[in-house]
Amino acid sequence: MEHPNGYSTEVKLFVISVLTENKSGLLNAITIIFTRRKINIESINVSESEVAGVSRYTIVVKITRERAEKLVKQVRKLIEVLGAFLYEEEETHFQELALYKVPLEPFLNDSNNRIEKLIRDNFARILVIEREYIIIEKTGRKSETQKLFEELKAYGVSEFVRSGRISISKSKRRTETFLKELEELSANSLVKE
Amino acid sequence: MEALTKQTLSDQSEKQVSQIVSGAEALLLGLLEEGVDTIFGYPGGAIMPIYDALYGYQDRLRHILVRHEQGATHAAQGYARVTGKTGVVFATSGPGATNLITGIADAQIDSTPMVCITGQVATPLLGTDAFQETDVLGISMPVTKWNYQVTDVTELPEVIAKAFFIARTGRPGPVLIDITKDVQFAKFEYTYKKCEKIRSYAPYPKVNNDDIEAAAKLINAAKKPYILAGHGILISGAQKELLAVAEKAGVPVASTLLGLSAFPCNHPLYVGYLGMHGNYGPNVKTNECDLLIAIGMRFDDRVTGDLKTYARQAKVIHIEIDPSEIDKNVKTTVAINADAKAALKALLPKLKENKHDKWVNEFRECDKIEYEKVVNKALHPAEGGLLMAEVVNVISEMTKGEAIVVTDVGQHQMATSRYYKYNTTDSNVTSGGLGTMGFALPAAMGAKIGRPDKQVVAIIGDGGFQMTLQELGTIFQFNIGAKIVILNNSFLGMVRQWQQLFFDKRYSATEMTNPDFVAIARGFYINAAKVSLREELKQSIQTMLDHNGPYLLEVVVEKEENVFPMVPAGDSVGNIRLE
Numbered sequence: 189m190e191h192p193n194g195y196s197t198e199v200k201l202f203v204i205s206v207l208t209e210n211k212s213g214l215l216n217a218i219t220i221i222f223t224r225r226k227i228n229i230e231s232i233n234v235s236e237s238e239v240a241g242v243s244r245y246t247i248v249v250k251i252t253r254e255r256a257e258k259l260v261k262q263v264r265k266l267i268e269v270l271g272a273f274l275y276e277e278e279e280t281h282f283q284e285l286a287l288y289k290v291p292l293e294p295f296l297n298d299s300n301n302r303i304e305k306l307i308r309d310n311f312a313r314i315l316v317i318e319r320e321y322i323i324i325e326k327t328g329r330k331s332e333t334q335k336l337f338e339e340l341k342a343y344g345v346s347e348f349v350r351s352g353r354i355s356i357s358k359s360k361r362r363t364e365t366f367l368k369e370l371e372e373l374s375a376n377s378l379v380k381e
Numbered sequence: 382m383e384a385l386t387k388q389t390l391s392d393q394s395e396k397q398v399s400q401i402v403s404g405a406e407a408l409l410l411g412l413l414e415e416g417v418d419t420i421f422g423y424p425g426g427a428i429m430p431i432y433d434a435l436y437g438y439q440d441r442l443r444h445i446l447v448r449h450e451q452g453a454t455h456a457a458q459g460y461a462r463v464t465g466k467t468g469v470v471f472a473t474s475g476p477g478a479t480n481l482i483t484g485i486a487d488a489q490i491d492s493t494p495m496v497c498i499t500g501q502v503a504t505p506l507l508g509t510d511a512f513q514e515t516d517v518l519g520i521s522m523p524v525t526k527w528n529y530q531v532t533d534v535t536e537l538p539e540v541i542a543k544a545f546f547i548a549r550t551g552r553p554g555p556v557l558i559d560i561t562k563d564v565q566f567a568k569f570e571y572t573y574k575k576c577e578k579i580r581s582y583a584p585y586p587k588v589n590n591d592d593i594e595a596a597a598k599l600i601n602a603a604k605k606p607y608i609l610a611g612h613g614i615l616i617s618g619a620q621k622e623l624l625a626v627a628e629k630a631g632v633p634v635a636s637t638l639l640g641l642s643a644f645p646c647n648h649p650l651y652v653g654y655l656g657m658h659g660n661y662g663p664n665v666k667t668n669e670c671d672l673l674i675a676i677g678m679r680f681d682d683r684v685t686g687d688l689k690t691y692a693r694q695a696k697v698i699h700i701e702i703d704p705s706e707i708d709k710n711v712k713t714t715v716a717i718n719a720d721a722k723a724a725l726k727a728l729l730p731k732l733k734e735n736k737h738d739k740w741v742n743e744f745r746e747c748d749k750i751e752y753e754k755v756v757n758k759a760l761h762p763a764e765g766g767l768l769m770a771e772v773v774n775v776i777s778e779m780t781k782g783e784a785i786v787v788t789d790v791g792q793h794q795m796a797t798s799r800y801y802k803y804n805t806t807d808s809n810v811t812s813g814g815l816g817t818m819g820f821a822l823p824a825a826m827g828a829k830i831g832r833p834d835k836q837v838v839a840i841i842g843d844g845g846f847q848m849t850l851q852e853l854g855t856i857f858q859f860n861i862g863a864k865i866v867i868l869n870n871s872f873l874g875m876v877r878q879w880q881q882l883f884f885d886k887r888y889s890a891t892e893m894t895n896p897d898f899v900a901i902a903r904g905f906y907i908n909a910a911k912v913s914l915r916e917e918l919k920q921s922i923q924t925m926l927d928h929n930g931p932y933l934l935e936v937v938v939e940k941e942e943n944v945f946p947m948v949p950a951g952d953s954v955g956n957i958r959l960e
């Protein structure tokens with residue numbers, strides 16, 4: 189479907205990748221931009237990037253392209269935001285991490301090694317084994333970590349946690365090069381002509 | 382005072398001199414470095430060290446003690462809007478800080494440079510619900526261009542420098558700096574360096590030549606080009622450039638509410654005021670032009686009405702410094718993301734000399750219709766009580782369109798925007814985006830302090846006046862010579878008008894039983910008079926204008942008058958109603 193202004197009305201997943209200075213309170217400043225527009229954040233992850241003092245936010249939202257583009261412009265307006273980039277899912281490589289806590293007991297009675305096989309088949313691994321429980325770890329897409337969760341349910345999952353998505357764009361640009369260009373750009377646009 | 386600031390500056394250029402001072406004193410020294418001479422504020426516990434330091438700087442920093450912190454923000458806005466300088470506000474923590482929020486939100490949406498300094502409880506008390514502790518950073522985050530809390534005194538000079546740099550550059554806006562009490566007391570080695578660069582912030586995007594070429598091509602080819610001039614013209618100081626572009630290419634110019642006074646109302650290419658209560662021609666012609674040239678404006682819904690039917694036939698050039706405004710409401714054909722002045726300067730030599738007399742005449746035809754249906758009746762009523770339009774018209778004539786006019790929010794604001802003939806620039810101060818009742822009285826105070834040489838006339842409704850009338854105390858104490866006109870219709874007029882037109886005349890909570898405004902003014906030792914007769918109007922306005930010092934004139938106007946034309950909210954600009 190097309191809107192008269194040329195945008196598609198399709199709602200889909202977008203990844204917004206934001207590079208910022210490391211300033212306290214910025215997470216709040218970024219998320220209220222979404223809250224104010226009633227846009228639910230599907231997942232968010234913040235970590236220091238490969239450049240010291242520069243943080244990278246990976247935010248996943250499910251909206252139309254028009255809303256996504258306008259949202260990114262609002263994020264760029266924050267003073268400490270160095271850059272904000274909009275990607276469709278296919279333009280990124282991405283992963284999530286999931287941890288599952290299951291009781292130890294079924295393993296001890298697992299004469300057919302069914303659980304072990306399940307772990308192997310799902311490309312998961314055992315992180316720790318304690319007296320009462322084991323913790324399984326799996327990286328993958330949401331559908332994959334979810335599938336393992338469903339399958340482990342039979343053995344009783346006492347805790348399950350999944351991280352926000354982290355993603356890397358397929359573009360060749362290096363963060364450092366981007367920052368250098370940005371320095372030049374801001375140096376060239378400091379004064380009124 | 383000048384000598385002292387100069388001294389510090391020249392010292393610095395030689396070598397970075399340092400001195401041991403408290404955080405409080407460092408703040409004041411920083412303000413002096415930024416050229417500040419006036420502060421609007423109100424003291425309290427958490428900001429006392431700063432006020433104590435101020436005691437020793439009274440010769441260089443004038444502090445205007447307002448009667449409510451909201452008044453300080455609006456006064457700073459009025460000051461900033463007429464001087465182009467950054468308005469400065471002081472307030473204490475907790476309630477002092479929360480009282481600033483309305484004015485900060487107003488300054489944000491109306492792009493007004495302002496730096497607010499709030500005191501905060503001592504650092505160890507943060508987050509403990511200590512007395513008068515409020516998360517002012519969290520509260521003000523969505524309505525500031527930037528905010529920061531200082532908990533380390535050595536950061537203070539840099540933060541002050543950044544605050545002023547951010548507030549005044551690019552699309553201006555409010556900045557809030559929260560300073561904990563321990564930082565105000567702490568001594569440190571002070572040096573000041575102006576902020577010249579923030580790597581994540583590019584306030585003035587370079588004009589792109591391809592965009593200029595593309596825009597010039599569209600303008601040169603257009604048969605019915607049409608300029609919409611916004612606040613950005615005033616902010617960037619592009620009045621001359623706008624005039625030159627319009628005259629060279631022969632393009633009619635209409636103004637947004639905040640753009641008023643950027644283009645002289647008596648110019649042959651000026652066609653009027655845009656929007657919900659704007660002029661007839663400017664609204665209907667939006668849907669007939671072939672090229673819309675929007676400059677420093679943001680296509681607010683009060684200008685566009687229904688977007689789905691707004692200027693669909695036209696190509697659109699949008700000159701705008703804030704990239705998030707481009708393609709936000711109206712899709713552009715050519716976007717020029719730059720400062721208005723720089724863009725217009727680049728555009729001018731590419732334009733062909735042109736005239737569009739027939740097209741401009743179409744606006745004049747509309748004016749005739751509007752005159753007959755609306756203006757004539759509003760200016761020359763045969764009988765009945767005074768009408769807002771005729772009062773504004775008299776003020777306009779008697780001040781030759783050269784006063785700074787400050788309006789509040791409501792019918793009187795729309796009447797003033799329609800009927801005051803602004804002939805000098807930077808002379809319209811109003812609350813546009815937020816529509817804050819209570820804005821005008823304190824804003825007029827700030828405007829008069831900023832431009833003591835100008836006649837400053839505030840035009841206010843009886844409702845809005847009662848929202849901030851305590852500032853009469855400030856006006857009296859500092860003898861601020863603003864003229865205050867209350868257009869008293871004993872109603873929350875604009876809301877009543879909507880109730881009449883769209884809610885079956887069910888006047889729910891809009892009628893006002895008002896106090897004796899003249900007695901109130903006199904209670905504050907301010908000269909005042911009341912007028913309700915047509916034959917006494919001119920004389921009473923003359924007396925007000927001639928009075929040396931502040932003066933309040935209550936004008937009793939018709940109770941149930943409506944402002945027309947009107948584009949009903951959400952309707953198409955083409956469906957503007959004349960009655």
Ligand SMILES: Cc1ncc(C[n+]2csc(CCOP(=O)(O)OP(=O)(O)O)c2C)c(N)n1
Nearest residue numbers: 791792793816818842843844845873874875
């Ligand atoms: C702080 C605030 N509260 C409420 C409103 C809604 N409002 C808009 S216009 C208006 C009526 C204003 O009445 P008055 O000040 O008497 O001016 P008039 O319209 O009669 O000229 C109201 C209540 C507002 N704009 N601001």
